[in-house]
Amino acid sequence: MRQAGRSLPEYRAVREGTTMLESCTRPDLVVEITLQPVRRYGVDAAIFFSDIVLPLKAVGVDLEIKPGIGPVIATPVRSFDDLDPVRPVEPSDVPYVTDSVKQLVSELGGTPLIGFAGAPFTVASYLVEGGPSKDYAKTKSLMHSDPKLWHALADRLAEVAIAYLSVQVEAGASAIQLFDSWAGALSPRDYAEFVQPHSAKVFAALAQYGVPKIHFGVNTGELLPLMSEAGADVVGVDWRVPLDEAVRRITAAGGAPKPVQGNLDPALLSAGWDALEPEIDRILAEGQAALGHIFNLGHGVPPTADPEVLHQIVRAVHEKSAR
Numbered sequence: 001m002r003q004a005g006r007s008l009p010e011y012r013a014v015r016e017g018t019t020m021l022e023s024c025t026r027p028d029l030v031v032e033i034t035l036q037p038v039r040r041y042g043v044d045a046a047i048f049f050s051d052i053v054l055p056l057k058a059v060g061v062d063l064e065i066k067p068g069i070g071p072v073i074a075t076p077v078r079s080f081d082d083l084d085p086v087r088p089v090e091p092s093d094v095p096y097v098t099d100s101v102k103q104l105v106s107e108l109g110g111t112p113l114i115g116f117a118g119a120p121f122t123v124a125s126y127l128v129e130g131g132p133s134k135d136y137a138k139t140k141s142l143m144h145s146d147p148k149l150w151h152a153l154a155d156r157l158a159e160v161a162i163a164y165l166s167v168q169v170e171a172g173a174s175a176i177q178l179f180d181s182w183a184g185a186l187s188p189r190d191y192a193e194f195v196q197p198h199s200a201k202v203f204a205a206l207a208q209y210g211v212p213k214i215h216f217g218v219n220t221g222e223l224l225p226l227m228s229e230a231g232a233d234v235v236g237v238d239w240r241v242p243l244d245e246a247v248r249r250i251t252a253a254g255g256a257p258k259p260v261q262g263n264l265d266p267a268l269l270s271a272g273w274d275a276l277e278p279e280i281d282r283i284l285a286e287g288q289a290a291l292g293h294i295f296n297l298g299h300g301v302p303p304t305a306d307p308e309v310l311h312q313i314v315r316a317v318h319e320k321s322a323r
C-alpha cells in the first residue's frame with residue numbers, strides 16, 4: 001500500500017521540494033525512502049518506493065500525481081487511438097528502477113524487498129476516469145459498451161505490469177505484489193469476465209521467476225475466491241472480512257488453501273492502545289486459520305498516523321507471534 005512514507009517526518013523532510021513522480025526516478029531518494037520504515041520499525045519486508053502509474057509515466061503517458069488527490073491523466077482513454085502511448089517499459093526506460101532495486105537489495109541484507117505493480121483494472125480506472133473516482137462509472141460503462149476496447153486496454157496494462165514487475169524481480173526483488181485496489185467496485189460476474197483473465201495473465205507470466213506473488217484489493221470480500229484463482233500465492237484482505245472467513249471463502253469453491261495478508265483497519269491507528277491490542281490479538285488468532293499469515297493493515301497508512309503507534313504494533317506483532 002502507500003505505507004512507507006507520508007506519516008514519517010523523515011519522509012516529509014526528504015520529499016520536500018520534489019514531486020512524487022520525480023522522487024521515484026531518483027535512486028538516492030528511492031533507496032532512502034524505502035529503507036526509512038524498515039529502519040524505524042523493523043518490519044519484516046520493505047516495499048519498493050514507486051507508484052502504480054510510474055511505468056506509464058516512464059513511457060510518456062501524460063500524467064501527474066497530485067498531492068492529496070492521486071494520479072491524474074491528461075487525455076483519458078476513449079478510443080483505440082488513445083491506446084498508442086500505453087506500452088510496456090523496457091529496462092532502458094527505467095534505469096533508475098534497476099539501480100534502486102539493486103542498491104536496496106544489497107543494503108537490506110536479509111530483509112526481503114517487495115516489488116509491485118498496479119493490476120490492469122485499477123490502472124485502467126485512472127486512464128479511463130482521468131483520475132480518482134468514487135463509482136468507476138466511466139470504466140464500467142466502457143467495459144460493457146465497448147468490450148473490444150476494454151479488453152485491448154486491459155491486455156496492454158497486463159503487459160505493462162508484467163514488464164514493470166520483471167524489471168524489479170530481475171534486479172533482485174524477492175516477492176511481488178499486484179495491487180487491484182479498486183476491483184471491489186465490480187460484481188463477481190464483471191470481475192470474472194472483464195478483469196480476472198488479465199490479472200491471471202500477469203501472474204502466469206511472473207511464475208517463471210518463482211517469487212511469491214501477493215494480490216490485494218479493497219472491498220473485495222465478494223471477490224476473494226476469484227482473485228485467489230487469478231494466480232496469487234498470497235491473498236490480501238482488507239478489514240471488512242475476518243481472516244478465517246477469508247480463508248473459508250477462498251477454499252469454499254475448491255480453491256487451494258493459501259496464506260493471507262492483513263487486515264487491521266487503518267482507522268484504528270488513532271483509537272488508542274486499549275482498542276488496538278485486542279484487535280491485533282483477534283487478527284493473529286484468526287490468521288491461524290490460514291496456511292500462513294502476513295500481518296498488515298487492511299489498506300495504507302493514513303498520513304496522520306502516529307509513527308509511535310505503528311512502532312508499537314510492529315513490536316507487539318513480533319512478540320505475540322513469537323509466542
Ligand SMILES: Cc1c2[nH]c(c1CCC(=O)O)Cc1[nH]c(c(CCC(=O)O)c1C)Cc1[nH]c(c(CCC(=O)O)c1C)Cc1[nH]c(c(C)c1CCC(=O)O)C2
Pocket residue numbers: 001002003004005006015020047048049050051052053065066067068069070071116122179181299300
Ligand atoms: C491505488 C494506488 C496508487 N498507488 C499505489 C496504489 C495501490 C495500493 C493502495 O491502494 O494503496 C501503490 C503505491 N504507491 C506508493 C507505493 C510505495 C510504497 C510507499 O511508499 O508507501 C505503493 C505500493 C507510493 C505513493 N504514492 C502516492 C504517495 C503519496 C505521495 C505524497 O504525497 O507523499 C505515495 C507515498 C500517491 C498516490 N498514488 C496513488 C494514490 C491513490 C495516491 C495518493 C494521493 C494522496 O492521497 O496524496 C495510486
